[in-house]
Amino acid sequence: MINDPIVQEVRNIRHQIEKECHQDPEKYYQHLKSLQEKLSERLVCRKPNPLPVAKQKTG
Known part of the structure; x- marks a missing residue:
């Protein structure tokens, strides 16, 4: 696993x-x-972007 200094800093702050x-x-x-x-x-x-509603095929 790669040691990411930013992730480690966030973890250290969380532990503190x-x-x-x-x-x-x-x-x-x-x-x-x-x-x-x-x-x-x-x-x-x-605001969440709603997903487009798919049209149903008829016939």
């Missing part, structure tokens, strides 16, 4: 946050949710 939250999933979730609210102007939320 988990340690700060004492491995509690609820605290971890609340932490991420607060970051999402704090940084909401930087997040991109795109």
